[in-house]
Amino acid sequence: MADCNPGTSHNSELVTKGNLSQTCVNCYLSYKDFLVYYSGNYERLIQFCQDHGLLRKQAFCPHCGNKCRLDLQKKAFRCYRLYAPSLKKAKRRCNYYLSLFKGTWFSGSLMDVETVLFFCYIYVSDFFNYRIVRTELGLSDMAINDWSSYSREVLVQWCIQQKKQIGGPSTTVEIDEAKFGKQKYNVGRVVEGQWVFGGVCRQTREFFMVPVDNRSSATLLAVIKDYIVLETTVVSDCWKAYNCLKDEGYIHLTVNHSMNFVDPVTGAHTNTIERRWRELRD
The missing domain is CATH 3.30.420.10 (Ribonuclease H-like superfamily/Ribonuclease H)
Incomplete structure (x- = not known):
């Protein structure tokens, strides 16, 4: 399996709650690598999610078509284009706002991005259990149950969408x-x-x-x-x-x-x- 180099760009579509796009299937990033390079660095963390199709890289204003600017502090895309409603009125700022997380895996979550990614890593590993998640992430049993159910639903949908023959002679x-x-x-x-x-x-x-x-x-x-x-x-x-x-x-x-x-x-x-x-x- 090829290594996933930090900062490497990947051509993958946005993974939203209604779209199970295929993302980065040929890379590997260990838990240790992730901690060393991404933990505590919000900018790198967002870039990681964007490169792997978990978050959108850009957004355009539906009102004026201008490319929005990403404000990491406010976790949103904003349109700052100046426009004049009419010849007699002064220019105004568009101020279109779109949350960075809207329509994605992270939308509606009270957990930060890093915690969500750590949970996903533990969930798909062989050592997942409630005690480990409580100890490592400090989550309540209710939160663990909700995220486990949601993750399971997504994985089941992914499994059902796969269309590939398996097996063969000697298997x-x-x-x-x-x-x-x-x-x-x-x-x-x-x-x-x-x-x-x-x-x-x-x-x-x-x-x-x-x-x-x-x-x-x-x-x-x-x-x-x-x-x-x-x-x-x-x-x-x-x-x-x-x-x-x-x-x-x-x-x-x-x-x-x-x-x-x-x-x-x-x-x-x-x-x-x-x-x-x-x-x-x-």
Whole structure:
């Protein structure tokens, strides 16, 4: 993975709450590097967010078309162009104002930019838990829960938007379906929600998630052909919809979850995809 050099410019679109643009997928910046170069330096921090598409780099006044000036102290773009309403009146300053954070990941947040970025770093790491976030960032459990839920929603949307085949010869892809929804009166079985079909490659950790209307063989097979390369070893539970996979160019292994977590003969299991579901629900 290529290093992300501090101050390097990246061609990426603005990531807003309604737009999951792809940003800087080939760079790496360690937690230590971030602390040394960006922590406590607000100007560098804003530049980092702009270079990675998290904040807009420029804004134009909708009234006069003038390019606005970024005021870091006020965290906003402002238009200072002078104009005359009429020939008889003195010139006035436009004073159009646009918050630097409006429509972005940071809008509406009571946390500063640095804290939000640190939270995101911890959230996507392998060591995320409430105790660590409370200790490192001083956030309340309510704030941690809100940001965790929001981050999870964005990640789920990102996963669903991906369209890439995974697997191939000599690789193993685990597949499974899960239903995401609400429980009636918080007890009993799930009575409403959305079926999601997913798969994860053990070797590369690449995965896909696709909302489906049902779990029929025709529906799931269509998704499998779209997302999994032929000749892949596919591991699933014993759901009857998967019985056709051997006839479709895949090597198919199953595990009977009513009897074992791991098949005693083939060693087949779906622990990796099951973990993905748990991470999405936590």
